[in-house]
Amino acid sequence: MGFATDAIHVGQEPDPATGAIVAPIYQTSTYVQEELGKNKGYDYARTAHPNRRALERTVAKLEGGSAAYVFTSGMAAIDSVFRLLRPGDHAIISEAVYGGVIRLTTQLLVQWGLEFSFVDTSSTGHVERAIKPNTKMIYVETPTNPTMCVTDIAAVAKISAAHNATLVVDNTFLSPYLQSPIALGAQIVVHSMTKYLNGHSDAVGGAVILTRPSDAEKIYFLQRSAGAGLAPMDCFLVSRGIKTLAVRMKQHDANGRAIARFLEDHPCVRHVLYPGLPSHPHHNVAVRQQRGFGAMISFDVVNLESARNVLNHVRLCSLAESLGGVETLISHPATMTHASVPPEVRERIGITDGLIRISVGIEDVEDLIEDLDQALRKI
Ligand SMILES: Cc1ncc(COP(=O)(O)O)c(C=O)c1O
Structure with missing residues (x-):
């Protein structure tokens, strides 16, 4: 199917209970179990709920990933991605990245033994030279906010693959309608859904889209353990926004x-x-x-x-x-x-x-x- 068709239909099937064309907002914290150890797929809304599952399916499809997880903000989504790293690991980040990412990494995540280098990722030479033996991730924002630097995703993906690092791309500025980082070689895509995906300035949210089951498992573990999964009403709003x-x-x-x-x-x-x-x-x-x-x-x-x-x-x-x-x-x-x-x-x-x-x-x-x-x- 085409992009617009997927944006309208994937994850947005009519409600099986009533036939409602728009899925209801499941504004509930808990789900009653049929008997001990048996439920209808949901038990507690921090872990999962139907509006979140629906939105995650849509976003995964549009970005060409195999799984997606949505969070209370773009920063919560980005934070979860950096938590795939272990103490001692090094990540290269686009130097003109969104300011919140600089704050998160240099003022918070460094305290857990992570190392970051801020590099002009629009130059493959700069990226290559910044690689260290402990480099595990290259985090690219393209175009950058607000300097509009463009990174050649396919070229950086080659460098990243040669060094067994994970390439993460923030696709907030263009949305999957205008750019497909996974098709260009990225393993992970992140979004501030607050922006184009929702598009109506009435909700804050973030998304992580993954291609590898091992990463997906870790991000889902983080989402349900740390508890920053997106709430039903906000999922509903973003799902509605994505349709257009x-x-x-x-x-x-x-x-x-x-x-x-x-x-x-x-x-x-x-x-x-x-x-x-x-x-x-x-x-x-x-x-x-x-x-x-x-x-x-x-x-x-x-x-x-x-x-x-x-x-x-x-x-x-x-x-x-x-x-x-x-x-x-x-x-x-x-x-x-x-x-x-x-x-x-x-x-x-x-x-x-x-x-x-x-x-x-x-x-x-x-x-x-x-x-x-x-x-x-x-x-
Ligand atoms: C490119 C980019 N990525 C991530 C974020 C963070 O998103 P949020 O504000 O939803 O936490 C922003 C916010 O402006 C952004 O512009």
Whole structure:
């Protein structure tokens, strides 16, 4: 079946008890047993529940994995993946990764004897040189948030395989509609489902998609033991959101391309970071491995004062963290999403004070352009 058909039907069969076309929200903590040692497949909602199982089937299918587990946030999902490592293990991470991953690894997971190197994974040479005898994982975010660096997944997968490491890809920015990391050689995919998968800015969630039964077993053990599995209502919301993923992503992609072109031609914008533009240094890799360019764009307006002027004058775009919803969000990475990243790291990876990030929604693109234009003219 095609992507849109799978997104609507896999895991979303009519409710066997009533025929309801939409599975009910199983808002219950426990399940009554038929007799001692015999239940109907569920016993306690931390361990599993029907809405979670349904969503996990959909997500596994869309990413081409053999299993998926969903968590209370993207960070909870990512945390579970790093817990596949043992004390003494080393992981290579994209240096321009989402700030929360830097905080999780450098301030928390290091306390359990894990070692991390932050590397520009868009350069295979850098990845190769960062490999150590104890390297067990390469964790790639592509494109990166908010610097829009693209990593060649297939090329890094080769390096990772040659060193018996696990390749993990954060596919949040493009969604499985526009990029398939597993088909390119990754063993694990992670998502902040808070973003495009749900798409309506009304739930927080994360997913881990796996290809190896041994990893799946460990992640499920973690999910039910540590207890960060996603609750029924949130699973229901994300499942509903995913049904329109294909149509939403088509529109996000079209709007993203149009806004990127508009910004590139604007006299108040110094430069635009969007892999869909031929001027982007990783444009060719993006063309090869993506099925579109999505709707995340960063652009530089030189300094904090100009950025503040734009952000304080938008009317239709909303000044807010997060991304991937139907409504356009605009933010200032240096003081918002990436404020926890040390200033010297921010400078090195290009999160300047003049950088603005926009998550282009699916409104009429002419309205978005008019809004951005009037805000940019306030500089
Ligand atoms: C690329 C990326 N990965 C992971 C996360 C973390 O997800 P969550 O906020 O759902 O915990 C985010 C959050 O912004 C993100 O942008």
